[in-house]
Amino acid sequence: MSEEIEKIKVLIIGSGPAGYTAAIYAARAGLNPVLYTGIQPGGQLTITNDVENYPGYPDGVMGPEMMEDFRKQAERFGTDVRFGLVTKVDFDSQPHKVTVDDSQEILAETVIISTGASAKWLGLESETRLNGKGVSACAVCDGFFFKGLEVAIVGGGDTACEEASYLSNICSKVYMIVRRDELRASQIMQNRVMKNPKIEILWNHETVEILGEEEVTGVKLKNNKTNDIYNLAVGAFFVAIGHQPNTEVFQPFIKMDENGYIQTIPGTTKTNIPGVFACGDAQDHVYRQAVTAAGTGCMAALDAERYLSEHELS
Template sequence: MTTEKVNCLIIGSGPAGYTAAIYASRAGLNPVLYQGAQPGGQLTITNEVDNFPGYPDGVEGPQLMNDLERQAARFGTEIRYGVVTAVDFSGYPHKAIVDDQHEITANAVIISTGAAAKWLGLPSEMRLNGRGVSACAVCDGFFFRGQDVAIVGAGDTAAEEASYLAKLCRKVYMLVRRSEMRASKFMQNRVKTLPNIEILWNTETEEVLGEEEVTGVRVKNVVTGESSVLEVSGFFVAIGHKPNTEIFKSSVALDESGYIITEKGSTRTNIPGVFACGDAQDNIYRQAVTAAGTGCMAALDAERFLALKESEHPAVDRLAEVQTL
């Protein structure tokens, strides 16, 4: 196994990782960024992004990620293909294994591995993803103004997103598989009192309909077994997200859902010199712009940590020189 020493290691790309790289490289931290299994993150499978600042006419998700990657590279970030498959934060410097064959030690580590939306697992759902199928009402609801849509889910997030869609759409069908919701009483009351939300109880999705874009959804009542078609142009899935933090579960503190716990008002984890940003630690907002914001925070936190470490141990900056042994 080859070994290497770096000053600042960024694990993961997307808005958080690339923004962290931009700030870290401008601060002279000589960051090395591994893009992960999906370079650019979830936005690379998003067609239109209309709510990221600086793009008045909107931008394709892959283009936005390409722009951020190029900006990070322009300031000197070393961007590499590869997946970090294991970490060891029990000592210092911190260790990471890339693709099970390359060991890196780093003075500071920024985690930006993101989170993945949970899907129903329907082939039609995947085929029409980005063409009427979405896992983010706040991101994509704008495109369905005045139209009829359906949303799957029964928790607080589903109720909140259904309420958001109700402000934009003519009709919102809320598909709930059981005869009750998991959402809080407050959120349940909200969706039940909005006149353009219709809750379909005991209902599961059989297929999302459409060739090039969503034209409807076939649903089944699990009690009666009867199937029917809802004529909708948008289909939203709100059954939760899973943070991509499996490799960190024995190294940093995670909450009950697997999100990395950071100190309030910072990106610091419970391990000195390890920082987390983006959707890997944000289970509330999950927006590209908020991910980018925490990426900036992580780089600034890492810069301060390394400056303090250098003042304590002047020799630590020698690790900034990348050395492949």
């Protein structure tokens, strides 16, 4: 006799601030949520050292410690936190079919997607080694720690321009490292950085290596026009070449924009599939902050609770 397939009221896929907040609200509503952590339990914050802009931590907190607090709070109210990766979904049926680790099948009345987005990196060994020690993919998160210093940022799109402008309010000088002889950003953003006296654009440049042992001390650059290689002294290195939402597994069913971010009905976390909700960075390419992710996680849990009630499934 084959084993009966497990049936869950609320399945949460992903374990960053959005997923854990959804779990807290769903658990307190008595919905017995099950949360699968994915391959990076805690999400991007687990590779972030100091977090000083999340309310409730007046002295700041280490990213991994904060995510551990989130997990404990979710478990305190009865969330079943499991290690595993969702590898396949079938949202054409109700309840929804979800496969974990290519082997275990689950039936879920509602699904909350909180798989986040991953920053794109240059792929340098020094970038990985100094991540959290002066290398960052979020100027809004980490710029404050380098107040008054000269810093570098790589990228030529809107995000890079926005973050360079943000850093120019905090840092003494911002070097923008741009691979080509033009920016990909919108004209208004190009004008903004070009008129900013604290931003210097290094055209036709590539990053060879990030310098420093325990913290960033500079960056080795190559001028692609002259082939000159030289060192530039900076106190931090920001990567702004884009993010990749972790949504590929849902693509056959869920409506997304051209970059893979899940589209939700404005003012809600509802997707185009009834009973499937999306929160956090998987559907937010604008703010990408822990506090906004947590807010949408709350919304997703409330939306799921209402859905279950309306369909008499709770």
